[in-house]
Amino acid sequence: MRGRRLAPVLILAGVAVLWVGVEIAAPAAIRNLHAGRGPVALQRRLEGRERHSAEHYVTVWLGRARPAAAVLTVAALLAAALTIPAARRSFHEAVHRATGGDSVPQPEPPPRPRRIAVAGLAVLFAGGSLVELAIDPPYRGEHWPFSQYRMYSETPRRSPLVGLRPFGVTAEDPPREILLDGRYIRPFDGSRLAASWNRFVQEPDRERLLQAGLADCLRRYELRRAGGAFEGPPLQAVRLYRLTWDVDDRASTRDAPRRELICEVRASNAPTPSR
Numbered sequence: 001m002r003g004r005r006l007a008p009v010l011i012l013a014g015v016a017v018l019w020v021g022v023e024i025a026a027p028a029a030i031r032n033l034h035a036g037r038g039p040v041a042l043q044r045r046l047e048g049r050e051r052h053s054a055e056h057y058v059t060v061w062l063g064r065a066r067p068a069a070a071v072l073t074v075a076a077l078l079a080a081a082l083t084i085p086a087a088r089r090s091f092h093e094a095v096h097r098a099t100g101g102d103s104v105p106q107p108e109p110p111p112r113p114r115r116i117a118v119a120g121l122a123v124l125f126a127g128g129s130l131v132e133l134a135i136d137p138p139y140r141g142e143h144w145p146f147s148q149y150r151m152y153s154e155t156p157r158r159s160p161l162v163g164l165r166p167f168g169v170t171a172e173d174p175p176r177e178i179l180l181d182g183r184y185i186r187p188f189d190g191s192r193l194a195a196s197w198n199r200f201v202q203e204p205d206r207e208r209l210l211q212a213g214l215a216d217c218l219r220r221y222e223l224r225r226a227g228g229a230f231e232g233p234p235l236q237a238v239r240l241y242r243l244t245w246d247v248d249d250r251a252s253t254r255d256a257p258r259r260e261l262i263c264e265v266r267a268s269n270a271p272t273p274s275r
Contacts, residue, residue, distance in 0.1 A: 007080070007083040008080040008081075008083050008084065011076050011077075011079055011080040011083075012076075012080060014076065015072075015073050015076050015077070018069055018072060018073070019069060019073070022062070022065045022066060022069045023062075026061055026065065027058045027061065027062070030054060030057050030058050030061060031054045031058065034053075034054035034057060035054070064133065064134050065134045068130045068131075068133055068134045071130065072130065125146060128143075128144040128146065129144060129146055131143075131144065132144040160244045160245055160246050160247065161244070161245045161247055162242060162243070162244050162245075163194060163242075163243050164194060164197035164198060164201070164240060164241070164242055164243075164262065165179060165190075165194075165240070165241055165243055166179075166180045166193065166197075166214060166217055166238055166239070166240050166241075167179055167180065167238070167239050167240075167241060168180050168184070168217075168218070168221060168235040168237075168238050168239075169235060169236050169237040169238070169239060170233040170234070170235060170236070171233065171234045171235060171236040171267075172233055175236065177239070178232070178233075180217055180221065180238065183229075183230055184220075184221050184224065184225075184230065184232065185217050185220045185221055185224070186224070186229075188217075188220075193217075196213065197210075197213070197240065200213060201262070207263070210240060210262065210263040211263060211265050214238045214239075214240055214263060214264070214265040215238075215265045217238050218235060218237070218238040218265060218267060221235055221238075222234065222235065222267075235267060236266065236267050237264055237265060237266045237267060238264070238265050239261060239263070239264045240261075240262045240263045240264070241259045241260060241261055241262060242259070242260040242262055243257040243258070243259060244257055244258040244259075244260070245257045
């Protein structure tokens with residue numbers, strides 16, 4: 001009985017400790033690490049600290065830790081409320097009424113050990129994911145296998161970034177170039193096409209493969225345009241460019257990468273598209 005009375009107090013104390021750690025202890029530790037004080041292994045976690053201030057890392061921490069702490073707080077408050085007998089009875093009565101009361105046969109609850117095991121697994125999975133989201137470890141440094149996808153968590157650091165992209169040349173005066181993304185040449189999309197271009201350029205007969213691929217993109221664009229799949233100008237050619245972006249904190253070349261023309265196919269030379 002005494003343990004039940006202490007449970008909500010301990011839960012609320014844990015919530016208070018959690019927020020003190022998020023708002024006070026962790027930011028202070030980040031500032032110390034940024035200043036070169038503390039374990040060297042933790043200092044290395046602050047990648048690029050010579051370019052960013054300590055407040056930058058504190059802001060990143062708070063932006064990630066506060067949502068996770070808020071979720072844990074709500075869960076803890078609900079758990080604390082359910083330790084109070086009156087609140088627990090009210091909850092059971094509300095569930096009883098919502099499920100039809102005595103008119104619906106109630107299933108036997110699982111044994112207590114099984115309920116404890118299921119609750120423990122739920123806390124383990126949710127807690128591990130929240131911790132990983134909060135600390136956001138670098139690629140190949142994740143500690144929890146059920147967290148965010150690595151491919152979407154990695155920040156590319158290599159410079160420059162290089163990619164092959166097809167552009168359509170409109171039959172206008174003057175002509176302009178438009179990026180041929182998935183809506184123009186479905187069922188293909190940018191990711192599948194990028195992998196194909198990368199394979200083509202490594203083959204001995206790369207010229208033939210690139211021309212066949214670009215011709216197919218051109219014809220597919222015109223078929224979909226004529227069929228009313230989208231509104232767009234007719235094309236007179238399709239070009240494949242090698243685009244190069246310099247990687248920096250300001251993404252200065254995001255909209256203006258360097259271009260190198262790899263291959264071009266004119267409309268008059270385009271064969272019948274594949275199906």
